[in-house]
Amino acid sequence: MVPRPAIVDTYNRFMGGVDLLDMLSALYKFNFRSRRWYIYIWWHTVTVAVINAWSRYRRDLEKLQPRQKALPLRRFQASVGTALTSAGKVKKCGRPLSSPEATPTPPRKRKTPELPPDVRKDGLHHFPTWETRQRCKHCVGHFAHVYCEKCRVHLCLNKDRNCFQAYHHSK
Ligand SMILES: [Zn+2]
Ligand SMILES: [Zn+2]
Structure with missing residues (x-):
């Protein structure tokens, strides 16, 4: 018997979510190359934000309109892009x-x-x-x-x- 550090328990509880995020962010990669390393960090941040928003949107939709089918991630991503480039413009x-x-x-x-x-x-x-x-x-x-x-x-x-x-x- 050995004592288990608290961090192991925390890791085990949340690793599923991290794995899911990694899987989802690998699905639709932005296809670009840049010599500025920090651009990758910026785009990863955007990717994570969009995936979080999609997850939130699906949860809300399930509560508010359970019969309506949720947009797939790809369509959701595209709609965020269109809204950001065209709304109010x-x-x-x-x-x-x-x-x-x-x-x-x-x-x-x-x-x-x-x-x-x-x-x-x-x-x-x-x-x-x-x-x-x-x-x-x-x-x-x-x-x-x-x-x-x-x-x-x-x-x-x-x-x-x-x-x-x-x-x-x-x-
Ligand atoms: Zn119109
Ligand atoms: Zn009409």
């Missing part, structure tokens, strides 16, 4: 929100992913334009000409319905 900042080779009627074959609510509800530069008719993103049942340049979605805006406002409303 005009279109010229960060990655352009609309296709750079924008022609008057650009062909939109690929389904664009929905922007995170932080961007959708930031109340900045959601300019309506007139496009060819497509299904409304908000009510889905109707077709609309009005298109939000920032969110890249069609929304009803006529005497009967204002899905444009409802879609961008904060609550």
Whole structure:
């Protein structure tokens, strides 16, 4: 029989979490190289913060909306990125929100992913334009000409319905 130091007990209790964090942070590595060593520490800190936020988000979602499926880590990470680069910003900042080779009627074959609510509800530069008719993103049942340049979605805006406002409303 030998006395066990307290640190061993602490290690045994929390090593599972550390292993999980290591596994999750290895999943989607930032693919870059830098000669500045401290950049790696910075990106690791960001990675840990995003994983912690994702874990928190899943816990909250389970309590608040148990029937809703949580975003996978990859999608969550992407949505944090989009929110940070686009929320509260005009279109010229960060990655352009609309296709750079924008022609008057650009062909939109690929389904664009929905922007995170932080961007959708930031109340900045959601300019309506007139496009060819497509299904409304908000009510889905109707077709609309009005298109939000920032969110890249069609929304009803006529005497009967204002899905444009409802879609961008904060609550
Ligand atoms: Zn609508
Ligand atoms: Zn919008």
